[in-house]
Structures are given as C-alpha cells and as structure tokens.
Amino acid sequence: MLILRRRAGEALIVGGNIKITVLDTSDGAVRLAIEAPREIPVLRSELLQAANANRDAASESSTPQELLAMLDGKKSEGGPDKGKEAMDNGG
C-alpha cells in the first residue's frame, strides 16, 4: 500500500488518466475532487457495503413470522413460548 501526505490544493494522478485533488479538510473530513474517464466508476466504499447488506436482506433464511415471533417475544415476557402466543393472537 502506498501512503502519501498531500495538502489542500495538491493532487495525485492514478494510471495516467485519473486525477484526485485534495480540496480542503475540516472537522476531520477531507473533500476530494476526482476527475476520471466516464467508464471508470467511482464509488464511496460504504456504497458497496450497503449493496452487500441489501443483497443479504433480499434472501432471508428464516421466515418473517419467525422474526416477528422473536421481536414480539422479547417485547412481552422474553420467553420464546410467549413469543409464539403473541404471534398466534396477533392480527
């Protein structure tokens, strides 16, 4: 891994056609300007994590009813049996 120190106004060139300029820093955050060819996607890394979390959420391996029973059970008395009752009586 390459680690560099850059100041506001200074830039980096990656691969000859991507330019990353440090605009300013404040409150512990850095503002960057990225100039790259249109075909190169630039993503905040948390976007990828968010997409992975969404994909996980799209394929559940227990039923929503089981989840509801768990949430309801915890809310009432805490026991799993109570949870089942709450679900049967609910709705």
Next chain:
Amino acid sequence: MKTETKYFGQIEYDADDVISFIGEGLFGFEDEREFLLIPFEGNGTLFCLQSVKTPGLAFVAVEPLSLDPGYDPVLQPEELRAMGVEESGELAYYSLCAVKSPVAGSTVNLRCPVVINGETRKAMQAILEDGRYGMRHLLSDIRRQEEQEETPC
C-alpha cells in the same frame, strides 16, 4: 392493479400505494424503482417492501423507532432537497433486516434506512453519517439491551 408478491400471494393495489425510488434507488438493486410497503400481521412494526415488477424480490423492514426510541437519522441537505422536505423528521424511516437461520442471528441495517416521503410516495435509501449506526446490528442484541434498561436489577 394486481401483482404477485413473495409473501402475500396475489394482491390488489392502487397507483397511489406505489413507492417510487429516486436517484440511485436501493443500493445493488438500481433497476428496481417501484415498491409496495405491506405490513406483516402482528404488532405493526414489521413490513414487507415488495418489488412491483419482481414478485420474488421483497425485503423485510422494521420501523427503527420501534427498536430504538432514540433513533435519530439526520439526512444531508441535498438529500432533504431531493426528498422535497426541509427536515429529516418529516420523513418516514424503515430499516431492512437480514433474516437468518437461526432467526436469533438476524441483523438490521440502521445505517442505510429506506426513507419515504409519505405525501409524495418518493423514496430513497440513505447512508447515514452517524457512526452509532451500523449495517448489521444483531436484532436480538438490540432487544436485550432494551430489556436491561427496562428492568433494572
């Protein structure tokens, strides 16, 4: 109008019921723009976010305030503008759950709520800056903490 759903069979819905995602939509599901929000039977805090065009695509969503009464999402000014409101509090928030087996391993994404404007039915998925909120909180943990607070030893 009618559509097939993942959990409720065929259902009937009005055009007004449809929630339309703006911008990037749901991360990883950018082609899916229209959803229905259908409550599961029970205590009213668990919902199904059902794709209109893909019957097999549905998310389990929970109202984060029902898990954490102190949940306090703050959107960026440009996000508020895109959603057509002035304050974060004017919008409704739903957190997607990853439902696992065993179910106690299920997690909730408090960092990336689905944000809905109830008047315009516009929706977006945000990534909150607030470091308190992660993408995979154990649901069983959240509830356990709550219980401890409720019943001092």
